Amino acid sequence: MTKKVLLVIGLYLCSMTVLAAAKDMSWSGWVSDSKCGAKGANAEHAACAKKCIGEGEKPVLVTDKDQKVVGIDNPDALAGHEGHHVEVTGKMTDSGTLHVDKVKMLAQKGGSGGAMNDMQH
Numbered sequence: 678m679t680k681k682v683l684l685v686i687g688l689y690l691c692s693m694t695v696l697a698a699a700k701d702m703s704w705s706g707w708v709s710d711s712k713c714g715a716k717g718a719n720a721e722h723a724a725c726a727k728k729c730i731g732e733g734e735k736p737v738l739v740t741d742k743d744q745k746v747v748g749i750d751n752p753d754a755l756a757g758h759e760g761h762h763v764e765v766t767g768k769m770t771d772s773g774t775l776h777v778d779k780v781k782m783l784a785q786k787g788g789s790g791g792a793m794n795d796m797q798h
């Protein structure tokens with residue numbers, strides 16, 4: 678009996694952990710495109726990213742932490758953010774792409790210095 682109770686509690690705790698893992702997370706990185714990938718992790722790439730995406734490439738996020746190129750589940754959420762340094766809040770999907778709920782602009786470090794001036798929103 679006691680064993681069964683412990684097992685139930687254990688399963689409950691496990692499912693809590695799984696739920697916590699599926700919770701919203703945030704990543705900071707650069708919005709690049711699937712052709713240029715990590716090479717596009719800078720403000721100078723903005724025009725190229727727009728061009729690549731216009732030609733059918735998909736927007737990706739290049740993470741600051743490990744320069745990982747992460748595909749986007751809902752690319753529309755990043756429309757207009759090509760070449761921007763952003764913080765994205767969302768969830769990892771089962772297929773390893775990022776479902777974007779929120780996008781926040783970060784300092785456009787690593788740019789030419791004038792990058793702050795051409796932010797259009």
Ligand SMILES: [Cu+2]
Nearest residue numbers: 713725726729
């Ligand atoms: Cu590009």
